[in-house]
Amino acid sequence: QDNPKLEQLKEQGFARIAIANEPPFTAVAADGKVSGAAPDVARVIFERLGVPEVVASISEYGAMIPGLQARRHDAVTAGLFMRPERCAAVAYSEPVLCDAEAFLVKAGNPKGLNTFADIAAHADATIGAPGGGTEERLALEAGVPRDRVVVVPDGQSGLRMVQDGRIDVYSLPVLSISDLVRLANDDSLEMIAPVSDAPVYCDGAAFRKGDEALRDAFDVELAKLKESGEFAQIIEPYGFSAAAAMSTSREQLCAQE
Amino acid sequence: MIDWSGYIGLILQGALVTIQLTIMGCALALAMAFIAGLGRLSHLAPVRWLATAYIEFFRGTSIFVQLFWAYFVLPIMGFDLSSLQAGVLALGLNVGAYGAEVVRGAVQSIGREQFEACVALNLSRFQTMRHVILPQALIVMLPTFCNNAIELLKATAIVSLISLSDMTFQAQVVRAQTGNTLVPFTTILILYFMMAMTISTAMRWLERRLARGLDGVRS
């Protein structure tokens, strides 16, 4: 099979992946080692494809696709959920990690914000979300005005901003929020999950348009992993459900509105 | 509680990247400062225009914008740069543009009579610059170069925004891992300050060394 990109990766011996440092999707340990469910899956698959190493660089969600286009990364494995317009911009693999959306709010949810629509309806509720992430778009689509959607650089900042009352809601996938809450160990915070007006999303490894051959090779190995049960062994310790990922497909997710 | 030693190690790794960026950026900036600064004094109008365009462009647009441009736009246009290369390029070209004005100002601060003495001694333009003007101008430039180097050091912090794992970036990582903001940021503030002090101490030493020749302590 003709796959120049893969040949190139094999030759250089590593693949450059973009991650977000948002546990449990992606994480960087104290020693600088990259872990998290998405990179772990990618590492195994690339290994099987004959690329022994993955080199991760941390990036904002918004910068991932431009970075891919700018050839800064060979793949994005970061919990970048599949959405139609993203499917149009990059070549996704089959689903890997699935998760619903969650809100982080002050204990007792003083403004009673349980859905994106609630936030839109409330006159002065503000929501924080990663720039260029799914949640930012969901909020905007639900009708929250731009000036009430605060772009937050990273999870820790978002947590901090809820604690400090700078924003009312910080939205991330369920597992990310629960990881933040666990780490913060702060009684004044509360998690709302899942958010009912947000669908369950799945991510996949994202490749540059034009690297479909590489993506297809990735898909083949991914399917083998899923079948052998190794897939569940990798992601379930992080709290993800392998069944969820296997019950849907790229085709469905990319069509989902 | 938190095992800080590992995280401090991470920050020190970042410090190495910051130092690397600063040194390479300064080297590029220094080269550009002399090329463009002397270019602006050239007899050839096109060279002068080119130097002026470079200087005004890089001083005019924000370093921030330049960095994002080098990182995201240049590759799309076909220039493949690693993030370190993009960082060094943006920092060096930006600070070099400021340095160019320093070089020009210092050369112009050397009295016209020195140039005339060189004409009377039949030195070529290059010899005049190399042996007479620049050795004197260098001392005038040094204090401002010192400031420029510190500006460059400080500017390296923004490469963290293009995910180059410098000191600021690693502090962010540590913050995300530990949930503690005060410790990593205070640590890097102190480290940055120590680096700045090192630069200014080194420059003062250099200045004294060079000024000695002019004072004529040599006998």
Next chain:
Amino acid sequence: MEWDWEFVWSIMPTMIEGVKITILATILGSLVAAVVGLVIALLRRSPNWFISRPVGLFAEFIRGTPLLVQLYFLFYVLPGAGILLSPLVAGVIGLGLHYGTYTAEVYRGGIDNVPRGQWEAAKACNLNPTQTWLHVILPQAIPPMIPALANYFIAMFKETPLLSAITVLELMNQARSIANTNYRYIEPMTMVGVFFLVISIISVFGLRWLERRYGRVER
């Protein structure tokens, strides 16, 4: 990727929103810097060692460390101490404090340039220290400093993109938001660059005028 004019026009209104915040932050930051600089300059002249030295060290520290990290500090660490600043306020304070340490040097130079005879004449006229500063020293010291101050004003302007790191929705942040949601970097980033270039070319002429107007003092 190709340049897309239609896209440029569609994002123009959003960019202009950002421009407004950028300008607002610059103006407020300059006011803070002007005042902070004066305070630092005056305190550093204090005969009391316990005032002048710590203030001096503080100024050196601020000047030797990156604005970006200082902004993180103001925005994320201070709330831990119960000081909660809105993003814009934190940004303005950060800019003002940082540039205040620069303007302090300008003030110092301007004040030192007032001849000693003026202090003595003020004393012989029996003016008290406040009167001496207000009526004799500052009116003479400030006009020659105006070009240098304006220079820092422009420099600060070009550093406002840093405020995007603490969620201020200024020009750079708007551009990044647009890039994030549309996956297009070329147009918004280039527009930001062009915007800064235009402003700074205009300001070069403004500066020249200021230099002619205030650069020289008659004595």
Next chain:
Amino acid sequence: MASPIIKIDAISKSFGALKVLDDLSMQVMPGEKLALIGPSGSGKTTILRILMTLERIDGGHIEIDGEQLYHMQKNGGELVPADERHLARMRRKIGMVFQLFNLFPHKSVLDNVTLAPMLTQKMPREAAEKRAMELLDMVGMADKAKNMPSQLSGGQKQRVAIARALALSPRIMLFDEVTSALDPELVEEVLNVMRRLAEETDMTMLLVTHEMGFAHDFADRVLFFDRGRIVEEGAPDDIFRNPKQERTQSFLRKIIAAGHRV
């Protein structure tokens, strides 16, 4: 008999290792016109600057008009170093005119003269301006009241500086080589103003000068300084015609050789 308005008692002053005034004592009576002469570096300027509190003394006492200048009495009657408030109060009695005029360059001639009365004596603007115009008229500068200092010649500047010092109505005026920075043709206009001043007022005046002829006409008494000490003093005629000390004689010889009038 009146008591002295200035009483300097065994003061000394050093700059670093250099002893500039050495155990110096002198007294000045109210209304007296004193000329201080002597070679360069002998401490003449320093003594005026000390009286104006531009320098501090290292030891000794100075009494102005019966009050200590650098000391003040604590409740117990004990003398302690003066604080800034005491100094400010004492300075009201003294005015000084400098060699380099030191006009405020950013203020008009009139504002230069009105500034201090308005600020330190809370004089209303009209009153201050009326008085300033009288003084400017006296020094022949009334027509330049609206000018800026940079538009004036040296002699004119110095006359404004004299008016400015007079505006606070000090009891003692100090003049430090007020003509030595002027072009020769401008010296006379300033000296004329000072002559009138000496005749028309009963202010106490201390004058440092190298214009021996003027010192002779102007002064009631001449002090000859050398190396921080008063070597000789007396009536102008005695000092200039019959100096007793060898040092005074050689100084005057040199001055005459250099073409100065005596």
Next chain:
Amino acid sequence: MASPIIKIDAISKSFGALKVLDDLSMQVMPGEKLALIGPSGSGKTTILRILMTLERIDGGHIEIDGEQLYHMQKNGGELVPADERHLARMRRKIGMVFQLFNLFPHKSVLDNVTLAPMLTQKMPREAAEKRAMELLDMVGMADKAKNMPSQLSGGQKQRVAIARALALSPRIMLFDEVTSALDPELVEEVLNVMRRLAEETDMTMLLVTHEMGFAHDFADRVLFFDRGRIVEEGAPDDIFRNPKQERTQSFLRKIIAAGHRV
């Protein structure tokens, strides 16, 4: 008969609207010592600076040693403006000493003298230093060879500057008021060096000076300039004792009144 080494033909020079040299012609014979005198602003310095190519001429021609200075012959024989290479070649024949010495402050006395020979004539260091020491010895500065210029008095600096200009062995030396920035007591040491130079070498020398006495002793011929023209020229005795032109007479009268020796 020898042909002139400098032939200036109808040159003119303006600075903006100010015409500084006006249709000026003159010739200098090899070995001749020429003094250029005249009131301030008459163009004396300008003519030296033009010969040294520090200023360009607006019109006219200059021939040095039979070659055009500002023009060169193209293949066809046609005259075209000189390029930098031609100028550099012509400059080898000319040396200049400036009023303010213009020594290189970052180089020792010896290095000041050796720099140009080593760079422009590729002279090896030893040879250059040997020659430099001879020249420094001639101007009486050999013992200061290792000093920096900042450690020298004005007169010493000027003597080094003369040695530096001589190091390139020019055929023509230009001196522009080489003593006027010196303290009176230092003038003589420089003039002595120049006297020796005039006696011992057959260099052509052009000297601008206000020292009329020196000009008289030194020069074979004196040119009196006024407003960019040569008003009078002749042997020193004729010019200084019996000037024919009214302008020359009044200029010399003024100089004498100001106390200069003639």
